[in-house]
Amino acid sequence: MTIIDGNLISNQIKEEIKESVTKLVNEGKKRPHLAAVLVGMDGASQTYVGHKVKSCEQVGFESTLVTLDENTTEETLISKIHELNNNDAIDGFIVQLPLPKHIDADKILLEIKASKDVDGFHPINFGRMCLNLPAYIPATPMGIMTLIERYKIETKGKHCVVIGRSNIVGRPMSILMSRAGIDSTVTLCHSRTSNLQEECRRADIIIAALGKPNFVTKDMVKPGAVIIDVGITRVEDSSKKSGYRIAGDVDFENVKDLCSYITPVPGGVGPMTVVSLMLNTLQASQNLIYTK
Numbered sequence: 065m066t067i068i069d070g071n072l073i074s075n076q077i078k079e080e081i082k083e084s085v086t087k088l089v090n091e092g093k094k095r096p097h098l099a100a101v102l103v104g105m106d107g108a109s110q111t112y113v114g115h116k117v118k119s120c121e122q123v124g125f126e127s128t129l130v131t132l133d134e135n136t137t138e139e140t141l142i143s144k145i146h147e148l149n150n151n152d153a154i155d156g157f158i159v160q161l162p163l164p165k166h167i168d169a170d171k172i173l174l175e176i177k178a179s180k181d182v183d184g185f186h187p188i189n190f191g192r193m194c195l196n197l198p199a200y201i202p203a204t205p206m207g208i209m210t211l212i213e214r215y216k217i218e219t220k221g222k223h224c225v226v227i228g229r230s231n232i233v234g235r236p237m238s239i240l241m242s243r244a245g246i247d248s249t250v251t252l253c254h255s256r257t258s259n260l261q262e263e264c265r266r267a268d269i270i271i272a273a274l275g276k277p278n279f280v281t282k283d284m285v286k287p288g289a290v291i292i293d294v295g296i297t298r299v300e301d302s303s304k305k306s307g308y309r310i311a312g313d314v315d316f317e318n319v320k321d322l323c324s325y326i327t328p329v330p331g332g333v334g335p336m337t338v339v340s341l342m343l344n345t346l347q348a349s350q351n352l353i354y355t356k
């Protein structure tokens with residue numbers, strides 16, 4: 065059994081990005097510049113945005129953090145997005161989700177210019193991804209694909225079960241795993257799937273992205289399967305200073321010895337998400353997907 069080390073791979077990629085930035089700067093080009101918009105004071109969102117800003121520093125990017133009050137109106141947020149769309153100094157930007165309840169996230173994401181949508185959530189990028197055209201790929205699925213590639217995990221002809229069909233993880237994951245060249249046969253499961261345990265037992269690769277701690281148990285895993293755990297749930301834990309611990313969707317301790325590869329939580333998929341956002345921003349700065 066191999067524990068997939070997301071910290072190791074993400075640090076390697078950060079070094080590679082840093083080298084690319086140094087090269088760009090030496091050629092007299094500008095540093096890639098990522099902006100993040102944070103609305104409100106959600107603790108987890110603040111942590112995620114903080115990681116993104118810190119990663120920008122580590123790889124030599126410029127970063128701008130736009131913080132807006134919890135009560136910001138949809139109109140104010142949209143006008144901020146238009147400002148970022150039109151600011152040539154900024155190569156790409158993200159709007160941190162979730163947004164406060166009074167703001168329609170779908171409406172907001174549509175306002176982001178596709179060429180700056182480094183989260184890959186805009187329908188233009190999503191559609192281009194489905195059609196195998198150059199596109200920004202959503203960061204978490206992109207990070208998982210990178211782990212699979214760097215660990216040389218066989219995907220051709222394998223049966224992959226994805227649990228969860230969200231637009232940011234499960235659904236794009238199912239599309240990427242079934243692409244020509246990756247060639248897995250994909251089953252996309254969700255809360256209405258009737259025979260989920262059976263589906264999992266037939267899987268060569270399980271990608272769990274539902275947000276339910278310890279959901280994937282030993283009896284659901286075929287010996288030798290590859291397990292990718294995307295889940296991040298804060299679980300109360302009085303032994304921790306913070307009062308909580310982070311739990312994945314897989315019962316890691318009881319599943320690990322059964323499988324060929326497994327990602328831990330934390331330290332698996334999580335660090336890959338941030339580094340994939342950096343890769344998308346690097347591409348944006350070089351106009352590799354869209355010409356400005």
Ligand code: NAP
Nearest residue numbers: 204228229230233254255273274275294295296333334337
């Ligand atoms: P989401 O939008 O809440 O979607 C959850 C999906 O799981 C839905 O499609 C839902 O089905 C399905 N589901 C829920 N309960 C289920 C059950 N009992 N059986 C089968 N399917 C079930 O969540 P998300 O944004 O995709 O995130 C999923 C998890 O990944 C969360 O823990 C999140 O924190 C984590 N995450 C981690 C990263 C990272 O960087 N590691 C990034 C993003 C998200 P329905 O569609 O039928 O409701």
